[in-house]
Amino acid sequence: MTGKDAAGNAVTKTATVSSTPNDLYLAARAVYPTVSSAAVQNWSIVLNALTQSPTLQVNFTSAGSGVTVPAGFTLPFQDASGNTYTGMTGAPIPSSVVTATENALKAKVSGSAYNNWYLAHYTDPNGNYDQNATTTALANVVALAGGNLLGTSNKYTAQYDYQGVVSFSCPSLIDFGSHLISGSTQNLTGSMKDSNNNPQGVVVNDARAIPTNGSLSWTMSVAQTKDITSTSVLGLSFSDSMLTFNGTPMTLNNPVTVGSDNASTTGKITTVLPANSTAFKLSAPTALQVPGAKYQGEVTWILQSAP
Missing domain, CATH: 2.60.120 (Jelly Rolls)
Known part of the structure; x- marks a missing residue:
């Protein structure tokens, strides 16, 4: 926010008011404690979308007696070079990023510690999974969530079950x-x-x-x-x-x-x-x-x- 204080001096400050983001007066009070409801101020407000970095949490279901369950882990959504993907809230998640993230997961679980474990399903940030999909694919649940970066959680989940023998x-x-x-x-x-x-x-x-x-x-x-x-x-x-x-x-x-x-x-x-x-x-x-x-x-x- 930019404006003038009680002495008429130009002031620029940044603040976030999560409790009442639509109330200009309370926002002004948060930035300038001396502002009163009767004060006359000229304000310019610049709104910037928040950046989001979606993640993929990988979980393993408990298995039968004598089976060592691998520890879960988190992968960031990433491009083909392994760089963490970050985008603006509401922006579409590129299909290339979804594909690269899924490939990174497959590479991660290719070791012997993950033998006999199989991917049961993915879930979107709201806990939904595509029960009608003919294949288990990360793209299915990204589409289920709207295909865009959400303003709340962007945490996807991959659920692995033990196939065993x-x-x-x-x-x-x-x-x-x-x-x-x-x-x-x-x-x-x-x-x-x-x-x-x-x-x-x-x-x-x-x-x-x-x-x-x-x-x-x-x-x-x-x-x-x-x-x-x-x-x-x-x-x-x-x-x-x-x-x-x-x-x-x-x-x-x-x-x-x-x-x-x-x-x-x-x-x-x-x-x-x-x-x-x-x-x-x-x-x-x-x-x-x-x-x-x-x-x-x-x-x-x-x-x-x-x-």
Whole structure:
């Protein structure tokens, strides 16, 4: 503000009156304590927009037992050279700045300390996030906030959730044993074993954290991926459907569901098949009961998970 004091001397001062910014008289009193309501003063007022420097706060959701949660951090919005972006209140945030800031975040979380963490969503300064976006992008929430520098908070947030690992153990061998030639079709039961020939079940271990606004699920299946053929006598092979799982015929490369869980939780261990399971059956016709014939095939265990 510029004006004259009580003695008529020209005075220039700067002040901010946050309580009543639209009241000229109180503003004048804040700058010139001697001004009274009856005083006659000539004032020129210059209004300058405040500068803003938006930031991106990065948070990590707490995870399951034994998982080290990375410390959160703050990134300034920046240009492609890493220079902090500052603009006037109300000015559009350049798309190049948004892109450079997101690239800086990706570079920051590329280290091994952030393995198994994934970006759940961004939020704007008002705590909103774009639930309808097909991709998770900082540009979505910048647009959601109007695309301009706000006069209040310009703090955006990136929320990371722990993906973790869902793993499983399964048999290395399904052993149908050695049998005498009977002269009639034999129905054989497979024993599931590990590499040391010990009984082995199918167990799923879910070490993922439940994601923000989501749930955990998985499905286990098994597929016959190689025909059961003789390794000692040429031309002998079991046909499709002679191998079954829980009564379901198995055909080449067509998975059969073993088990699933649509409401899994962090740290949950599920026995899908016990070690003494009798799920695998093999029908051995007389034509394949040949002296000295040994047979070998292959099945593949498949674990699909979401998210």
